[in-house]
Amino acid sequence: MRWNERISPNVLAIPPSGIRRFFDIAAEMDDVVSLGVGEPDFITPWHIRESCVYGLERGFTAYTSNAGLLELREEIAHHFRSRYNVDYDAKKEVLITVGVSEALDLAIRALLSPGDDALIPEPCYVSYKSCVSLVGANPIPVPTSMENNFQLTVDALERAITPKTKLLLIGYPNNPTGAIMPREELMKIADFAKAHDLIVLSDEIYADLTYDAEHTCFSSLPGMKERTIVFNGFSKAYAMTGWRIGYALGAPEIIAAMTKIHQYTMLCAPITAQIAAVEALKNGEKQMKKMVKEYDCRRRLMVDGFRAMGLDCFEPKGAFYIFPSIKRTGLSSMEFAEQLLRAEKVAIVPGDAFGDSGQGHVRCSYAYSIANLNEALTRIEHFVRPMLK
Numbered sequence: 051m052r053w054n055e056r057i058s059p060n061v062l063a064i065p066p067s068g069i070r071r072f073f074d075i076a077a078e079m080d081d082v083v084s085l086g087v088g089e090p091d092f093i094t095p096w097h098i099r100e101s102c103v104y105g106l107e108r109g110f111t112a113y114t115s116n117a118g119l120l121e122l123r124e125e126i127a128h129h130f131r132s133r134y135n136v137d138y139d140a141k142k143e144v145l146i147t148v149g150v151s152e153a154l155d156l157a158i159r160a161l162l163s164p165g166d167d168a169l170i171p172e173p174c175y176v177s178y179k180s181c182v183s184l185v186g187a188n189p190i191p192v193p194t195s196m197e198n199n200f201q202l203t204v205d206a207l208e209r210a211i212t213p214k215t216k217l218l219l220i221g222y223p224n225n226p227t228g229a230i231m232p233r234e235e236l237m238k239i240a241d242f243a244k245a246h247d248l249i250v251l252s253d254e255i256y257a258d259l260t261y262d263a264e265h266t267c268f269s270s271l272p273g274m275k276e277r278t279i280v281f282n283g284f285s286k287a288y289a290m291t292g293w294r295i296g297y298a299l300g301a302p303e304i305i306a307a308m309t310k311i312h313q314y315t316m317l318c319a320p321i322t323a324q325i326a327a328v329e330a331l332k333n334g335e336k337q338m339k340k341m342v343k344e345y346d347c348r349r350r351l352m353v354d355g356f357r358a359m360g361l362d363c364f365e366p367k368g369a370f371y372i373f374p375s376i377k378r379t380g381l382s383s384m385e386f387a388e389q390l391l392r393a394e395k396v397a398i399v400p401g402d403a404f405g406d407s408g409q410g411h412v413r414c415s416y417a418y419s420i421a422n423l424n425e426a427l428t429r430i431e432h433f434v435r436p437m438l439k
């Protein structure tokens with residue numbers, strides 16, 4: 051069977067994630083220090099794991115409703131009301147999904163038809179463009195740059211928009227740059243969305259991981275709730291990547307449409323993870339804040355480390371990534387990442403894995419121990435020193 055002739059062209063056309071490729075090479079080497087994966091090095095706090103154990107003991111092993119446990123949806127609605135002063139109806143406007151990954155895919159599939167355009171500011175999380183391409187729609191990149199603190203501007207959006215643009219997909223705090231979006235800037239984006247009648251998909255999975263800054267939820271901006279789908283989840287803030295639990299918040303019609311796809315594909319998110327997520331939201335804030343404080347120390351170490359070795363480095367204000375410029379070395383992002391891995395056994399991700407405007411940068415995750423980060427910085431400095439003379 052010639053499988054490649056049978057596989058959907060939309061699937062053949064999307065590249066495999068540029069993040070994983072490196073880790074396949076790194077996995078075959080000894081003594082590698084990896085700053086590659088965007089995953090907390092903490093284990094999920096015990097009280098959250100324990101709630102799942104008790105859930106199992108009490109026999110909670112069945113499907114939940116398609117939309118997810120009502121108790122969890124109510125906790126999420128409560129969280130958004132108290133934190134951002136935005137009201138969601140737990141019964142109609144909240145959908146529990148298998149990670150934010152599933153929620154994004156559902157929203158894109160529910161909204162886009164072949165030939166539609168979606169504006170996607172770059173650099174951005176690797177799955178956005180591929181999810182759009184998979185439905186036969188066109189991702190339209192909107193570049194941001196370090197010179198402008200990786201801020202998305204209305205000028206750049208105006209240059210990129212087309213008559214077929216249906217939605218704008220933003221993610222902040224940003225993976226890979228660590229940029230956040232201040233409220234004043236978001237207001238301008240909101241005006242743009244309104245003027246062009248766009249739907250906004252707002253991936254706020256790193257909302258709790260901000261440093262010296264408050265997160266503004268996009269749907270809390272005046273007039274934005276009706277045209278926004280907000281995404282969040284438990285993977286990052288509560289160190290729960292493996293539990294696979296996320297959610298989407300939006301108008302009843304879009305949540306109903308997404309639920310239709312979800313019921314035929316996933317049926318529901320795992321009940322065990324939903325029970326744990328209730329506990330995380332009810333009682334997890336203290337432990338979460340402790341982890342955020344630790345990330346903040348690591349963030350400072352990394353900014354100082356890169357600057358001290360002579361690389362220009364934007365100070366990230368959120369998430370747990372740093373995105374230094376490697377332009378002064380004269381290498382491309384891919385050359386830098388490959389040579390660093392072979393010469394010094396440090397695994398990082400080339401910036402252009404996150405879009406063309408990531409060229410000239412590399413992404414390092416600092417969700418690793420201080421010892422690991424120090425070792426990586428020493429090795430990177432050893433690698434770049436001869437090139438910066």
Ligand code: PLP
Pocket residue numbers: 088148149150151152175221225253255283284285291294295296
């Ligand atoms: N959105 C962003 C910006 C991410 O960085 C990630 C994971 O790295 C995801 C979504 C996916 O998260 P989840 O584990 O909830 O599927």
